[in-house]
Amino acid sequence: MSNIKQEPLVSVVIATYNMGQYLPQAVESILSQTWKNLEIIVVDDGSEDDTPKVMKQFSGNEKVHYIGNKNQGQPKAKNCGVRNAKGDFIAFCDADDLWEPYKLAKQMPLFNNLRTGVVYSEVSHIDEHNSRYEKPPAYARHRGKVTEQLLYKNFVPFGTAVIRRQCVLQNGMFDEEFRMGIDWDLWLRYSLDWEFDYVPDKTYVYREWSGQMSTNYRGRYDHAFRILKKFSSRHQGRLDKQSLKRAWADMHIGKGNIIARQEGTVKEPLASILKGISLSPGYWYGWKSLAKLALRRP
Incomplete structure (x- = not known):
């Protein structure tokens, strides 16, 4: 006790x-x-x-x-x-x-x-x-x-x-x-x-449980982009630039992946994943996601 x-x-x-x-x-x-x-x-x-x-x-x-x-x-x-x-x-x-x-x-x-x-x-x-x-x-x-x-x-x-x-x-x-x-x-x-x-x-x-709010993945990503934008703009001098770039890349790639998985589309996910790769070309997650998307049937 x-x-x-x-x-x-x-x-x-x-x-x-x-x-x-x-x-x-x-x-x-x-x-x-x-x-x-x-x-x-x-x-x-x-x-x-x-x-x-x-x-x-x-x-x-x-x-x-x-x-x-x-x-x-x-x-x-x-x-x-x-x-x-x-x-x-x-x-x-x-x-x-x-x-x-x-x-x-x-x-x-x-x-x-x-x-x-x-x-x-x-x-x-x-x-x-x-x-x-x-x-x-x-x-x-x-x-x-x-x-x-x-x-x-x-x-x-x-x-x-x-x-x-x-x-x-x-x-x-x-x-x-x-x-x-x-x-x-x-x-x-x-x-x-x-x-x-x-x-x-x-x-x-x-x-x-069944009464919980349904998964709002678009809403989550919308807020995540807004949160990261506000945080990075206010504290840019205290953040590692490469880490921040990779964070933005991760966000775009993650959004593309979940839209592809949940909605079965290709065009919008492709644009998101390519945006992520352009921000951090060395980030393996982007290329892996692009390969998985290429194997999907439209």
Whole structure:
């Protein structure tokens, strides 16, 4: 059992919209932490389901704070939670996901390195019927100064991350200009001044279920281009030019690949992949993608 007097306060932000069916499970999983010095800030972004009703069961718990807002979107809801956080460390949980009880106990000791601003971990999976299953990680994980690696892939599973409050004070909150990719934008900005660390344990349980928003790959890429453009224009002097070129190339090639795969077309994917190759001719990913596209039937 941990000693609460020696533990820094961790504020856990849950931004929720119409997740009354799963929200109590998320809250209970956080309250079950072996790390006891925590608070939970639930920001209800204008839910139209039974969220206010199900949250009444926690009304007597001083660790749980419920904020009901009108619907303004995910970035504003998350920022509301961050603004109301009292802890020196801030963590996140999506309303349909879960924490393992040892999550904070595993991650918090890594903040003993004062250069560390973000500590993230591995994830496991659960379906809508609470059945567990495993998937291999989609991306390689990285530690230390990770700006270059983040330019290519957002390898930090959002809900696993715990951040130092100083990151928010120094590098800002979620950018409310964007509706998607807001965590990637946040990590890019934090990576300029802070180190990232990683716990290989699966401390976060990500739920996949039929009611989730459909995959909007065009929307994701549209926001990714906008995020990278804004980030690179503001911090160009701090970024390696070749890495940035390859990041742009990777983005164009990735977009071409997913459109080809999802829509079965050739013309638009070809233009995207060729654009990527022109930006970074030595990048093998572009030539490999071009070869795969050539084998597709129109």
